[in-house]
Amino acid sequence: MSRGVSLFLLIVGAMGILLPFIWMVSLAFKPRDEIFSADIDLLPTRLEWNNFVVAMTQTDVPLYLMNGLVVVLGILVFQILFTVPCAYALVQRRTRWRTVVFACVLAALLVPFHVTAIPIFLGFAEMGILNTYWALILPFIPTAFGIFLFRQFFSQMPKDLFDAARVDGMGEMEIVWRVAFPLALPAATAFAIFSVTAHWNDLFWPLIAITDPELATPPRGILYFRDQESGDDVGPLMAAALIITAPLVLAFLLAQRKFTQGLSAGGLKG
Template structure:
């Protein structure tokens, strides 16, 4: 009688323990964002502040241009996602539903590209952008990421599950391959597109490495780079407003994920069913 209960309780305990470890930094961030300065630098750990310090958020919104940083981040991730979808979907469709010489080799190269971190190519890209003079522009933040091996792989896995007869019927009706991609294949792949969009937006919204290299203009600062302006050279980091800014920067991602959670799970599950 106890064995089924134990088999359910143990995974639940493990999941809750893992969730607690992952969520602890976010809970601590929220705690510091609402604490007055004298309660932040103490030897005791207390998650609940004695009083809510709204001035941390006021400071974050007024002393640095957080709205501009958020806007820059929105423009950057939207531009990256647009071009990634534009290029990844036709490539994935061709790899999944068209027959041509070298298709298997190309897909193998896509899988191999998943193993190459962006940091390996960052210096050549930086030098190339310096030669053509587009550093310190929004294009410098967008162009390195318009090709995406992960996007091609994810969409290809999804398109491989779709019946070939569906596309053959569309060709019989006179539709071009481009029309088939965007009017039939892509609408069917919206769950995969939602999952990919969450991965892409989260990765590039939180990226500090490339914006710190490619831009120096404060007017082009993305949210993570903008948070660096909270550093106080005299007394160290201004922790309260810094954590408040982190909450403001993180909130859009959390809200977007909660709204798209069902589609995200569907896209991940569907993308991994067939090789």
């Protein structure tokens, strides 16, 4: 296949993926009469900024954004706190069970969260922590993907580096956070993007674990917005969706270089 054909197929595929986002942006800036016009035009005749004013002042979108920030940062911090030492131990601790443990990690990658959602829900119901931030954070702290990613990255580091740290009197946990983790920042950036994107956009679990609108994350909050506030007022609804989507796009653009470094520097190598 020639380079031109490959490039054309990539452009067509990218346009197919971006088309819903482009349409959302178009509707967010259109006045109401143009949204329901029979003509399909991507560019509005005038920019309707009032859609964003309504979304931010007459609805709970700011609260949904704050809830989403608390949840994704809480998940990420705890994931890093537990995942990095686990991945380091899989590389540095020479035990006969190491291969078995790593095989279990790989097997866990094949199990979708939806399979374990009902047992987790029933357990949380017994513990009485549904409708709390902990209900949204705790299920995602164990992450097989994170252990796999950091383990592959740590396995590329020279063993002499860690031996030298031990000779200098460092303990294992000190080596993890003062030597291994700083060198793994590209992998941490890549993992952070995966984690934040997945949990910022997650609707399945918040739809089950949360019934209190005050705790709604952005995707869950959009459902409340549509049902209670927006009705058929599509402009503010699309403006709210754009406001919720924009932070992820900006974060990826700012971290794109480190994200690429994290994947190419050994994080996904076998």
